[in-house]
Amino acid sequence: MKTKSALFAFALLFSVISAVSQHSDSDKILQTFHTISSHEILDYTAELCSEKYKGRLSGSPEYLEVARWCAAKFEEWEIQPANNGSYFQYFTNEFSEVKSLGEVVYSNGNSKTILQFPEDYLPGSNSANGTVAAELVYVGYGITAPELDYDDYAGVDVKGKIIILEPGVPYTKNDPVLAKWTPYAYHRYKFRNAVKHGAAGMIYASKIANPNTVNLDGFIYAHLDTKVVGQIFSDAGKDYNEIQKSLKNKETPSFVLPEKQTISITAETEYFPEARACNVLGLIEGSDPVLKEEVIIIGGHLDGQGQMGDVIFPGALDNASGISDILGAAKALAASEVKPKRSVLFILIGGEECGLYGSKYYCKNPLFPVEKTKMMINLDMVGNGTGFFVSGGKTHANLFKHFEEANNTYIHRAMSASEVRKNYGRPRSDASVFEDAGIKTFSLWTRESVHPVYYHHPMDKTNVLTPEIMEDAARLLYLGVLGVANDIAL
Ligand SMILES: [Zn+2]
Structure with missing residues (x-):
């Protein structure tokens, strides 16, 4: 009897401890979740769209400059350089200055x-x-x-x-x-x-x-x-x-x-035929000694359409918004007391507007093997409106459920999903390049915008953005990616 009751007491104590630690885990996650703020995210957007980067045309010197600014942010948050000690992965990228x-x-x-x-x-x-x-x-x-x-x-x-x-x-x-x-x-x-x-x-x-x-x-x-x-x-x-x-x-x-x-x-x-551009790659190494070999990629294109004469194409929605959401989530994931068990790789992609150069280059020269890459989520034009749309969510339901749960529990936005959208004609997004390389890929978009969408136009300025949805997109990324990173059943 004595042993039995001791065992019972031990079991009880254990379950209380684990309940407390579970509880505090979700508390810790929520604490970080609430540090993600639209103010900071819009500061990133303002920086990315500022005149000095001249519309972030891939291949231009100003693109390399904005890439360095992003890498400095990673460094500030102790996100590691992912490419053999460097944040940059270079490729040739001819361009023309208008x-x-x-x-x-x-x-x-x-x-x-x-x-x-x-x-x-x-x-x-x-x-x-x-x-x-x-x-x-x-x-x-x-x-x-x-x-x-x-x-x-x-x-x-x-x-x-x-x-x-x-x-x-x-x-x-x-x-x-x-x-x-x-x-x-x-x-x-x-x-x-x-x-x-x-x-x-x-x-x-x-x-x-x-x-x-x-x-x-x-x-x-x-x-x-x-x-x-x-x-x-x-x-x-x-x-x-x-x-x-x-x-x-x-x-x-x-x-x-x-x-x-x-x-x-x-x-x-x-015309500058010999120019080059780069992807910016930052890594949060997984906390689990085995699972850290696997990776979740968060990506979006950093480049834009550049400048014509004195007229800048700021590319606020396309795609300073996506990059700003990623930076918001990156800072949170790096600061999170609950660490991702799997590794998380951020890839700010160059050369998208020139023909998907950066995503193609990464998929030919991946930093983690394809079979160890659990998923990739791509953000392109995630900056205005009231709801989320995830292409690929229905195809990869066991991964998507983490994003769905995060939204249903904490964010409460309208969110819908579709199967992976197959290429219609030529591949037109970085997501399709990763999907074609054999990686399970989501494309995250926002929808129901009240603002006009100025696609590849000088009017694509920061005033067309909706700060609240950007904050929620970064929060969704933080929770969803942490969920996938720590799901040992995957
Ligand atoms: Zn775009």
């Missing part, structure tokens, strides 16, 4: 119109330097795909002309041959194909700043708003909407515009 807004002038034969920035046109991020003036040829998607029996250049001579070209490819999401069109979805392909056909210059019927193009010797181009393209078409007696419909039907509605219609494009740029 030195002025240049000029685009359209003539319909009777009158000339000097187009306005940014309402009517944006300079080409990788345009060659100089002026081109010529007559116009419309070439639809600008694709030559003999194996698909498709040629936008058939029947039109573009030699010495300025072509008008559309982004995208003529398929729908459910097209069974979608994958065959993928090589033709890249802007670079379209540019090279245009030059191959002898085009002297180009109007891209897609008005966004886009460094994900290519600098080709002497090839000058600009982006035009589709309403201006519509006007040019109506001056030629064509209906742009009808043309759009026939494009979708794969009818290759290319045509030569009347001779009297001309465009002149002036671009002032300098």
Whole structure:
């Protein structure tokens, strides 16, 4: 009896102790959780969007400077340099500096119109330097795909002309041959194909700043708003909407515009073919001697669209917001008294806007083996609105439940999830690069914004952000990642 009651007392004591320690663990976690503040997060955003970084164009000296600022934050919080003692992982990243807004002038034969920035046109991020003036040829998607029996250049001579070209490819999401069109979805392909056909210059019927193009010797181009393209078409007696419909039907509605219609494009740029950029990598080593070999990656792209002349593209939502949320969570995870058992790797990705350079480079040169990488969560445009959306949450439910529980228990935002979204055409996000490399990946977004979304536009400024959702995004990251890091059942 004596032994039995002693045993009972011991068991009771043990369960009380473990209950107390469990209780204090969640207390400790909540304490850290509440230190995550929108004030600090918005300070990070203000820094990232400040003029000195000139819009964080990957490859530029200012990008390297903002990368150093982020690394200094990691250092301040005792987050370790993850790449053999360095916070940086470098890769080549050619870029062009757009030195002025240049000029685009359209003539319909009777009158000339000097187009306005940014309402009517944006300079080409990788345009060659100089002026081109010529007559116009419309070439639809600008694709030559003999194996698909498709040629936008058939029947039109573009030699010495300025072509008008559309982004995208003529398929729908459910097209069974979608994958065959993928090589033709890249802007670079379209540019090279245009030059191959002898085009002297180009109007891209897609008005966004886009460094994900290519600098080709002497090839000058600009982006035009589709309403201006519509006007040019109506001056030629064509209906742009009808043309759009026939494009979708794969009818290759290319045509030569009347001779009297001309465009002149002036671009002032300098090309830096040997430039380089980097990912910024910080590590919190896991506290468990075995589980620390496994890693959870938190990533988002640090680069933006840069500056054109004196006009900065601050990229506040895209993607200073995601980086600021990550920094908010990183500081908390580093300070957390409850340590992650698995390691946590932060990757602030370079070259996303130029063509997913940084994520591709990391996935080719990973710091942890793919099979030891438990998950990656990517944040791109996580800065306004009232709710969360997690792509991949339904595919990887055993990981997602930690984020869902965190939200349901402490954050109480509307949160929905989907299966992993397969690439529609070319891979368009860092998340898709990690997913394609065999890593379970989530994409976190915010939704239901009351602010307009100024995508790749100078108006993407800090005033379009919602501080409260950014604070909650950082808190969700802190709790969700800690949950996954410490889930020994995984
Ligand atoms: Zn982005």
